[in-house]
Amino acid sequence: MFNEIKFGEYVDTGKLVEKINLPDFLKVYINHRPPFGNTLSGIQQSFDVLGYTNAQGKKAIRREDFLRLLQTKGEHMTKEEMLEGFAMLFGLTPEGWKSEPAASAFRGTEISLEEELPDEITAEIFATDILGLTVSEDVS
Known part of the structure; x- marks a missing residue:
C-alpha cells in the first residue's frame, strides 16, 4: 500500500508522494482490504482505546470527538x-442529493455532519454505516 501511494504519481511527475488526502486514502484502503472481509473485532480495538462505554454497554465515540480526532490526530486534515x-462516503453531490460518489465534485460542498452522523459512533456504525464495509464475524 505504501509503495502504491509513494510511487502513484512518479511516472507522470517524477516525484514521490509524501502526503495523501482522505479520499485517496479511502480508495487505497478499500482496494487493499483483507480478502475475507474486515472483522469487527479489529475495528473494535480502536474504539476500545478511543471511546467510552455508552448506555448500551458498547464502546462509542461522540460525533464531535470523532470529527476532532480526524482533524487533529495523525496526518493533518x-x-x-x-x-x-x-x-x-455518503454519496452526496454538490447539490446535496444522494448519488453515486464522484471524487472531484465535492469541493466546497457543505454537508451537515449533524444530519449524516449519529451523536454516538460505535465500531459497527463506523464500519457499516459510515465506511460502507461488509464486516464478518471473527472466526476462531
Missing part, C-alpha cells in the same frame, strides 16, 4: 478535506 471525504 482540513475541514474541507474532511467534508469532501464524508460527501464521497
Whole structure:
C-alpha cells in the first residue's frame, strides 16, 4: 500500500508522494482490504482505546470527538478535506442529493455532519454505516 501511494504519481511527475488526502486514502484502503472481509473485532480495538462505554454497554465515540480526532490526530486534515471525504462516503453531490460518489465534485460542498452522523459512533456504525464495509464475524 505504501509503495502504491509513494510511487502513484512518479511516472507522470517524477516525484514521490509524501502526503495523501482522505479520499485517496479511502480508495487505497478499500482496494487493499483483507480478502475475507474486515472483522469487527479489529475495528473494535480502536474504539476500545478511543471511546467510552455508552448506555448500551458498547464502546462509542461522540460525533464531535470523532470529527476532532480526524482533524487533529495523525496526518493533518482540513475541514474541507474532511467534508469532501464524508460527501464521497455518503454519496452526496454538490447539490446535496444522494448519488453515486464522484471524487472531484465535492469541493466546497457543505454537508451537515449533524444530519449524516449519529451523536454516538460505535465500531459497527463506523464500519457499516459510515465506511460502507461488509464486516464478518471473527472466526476462531
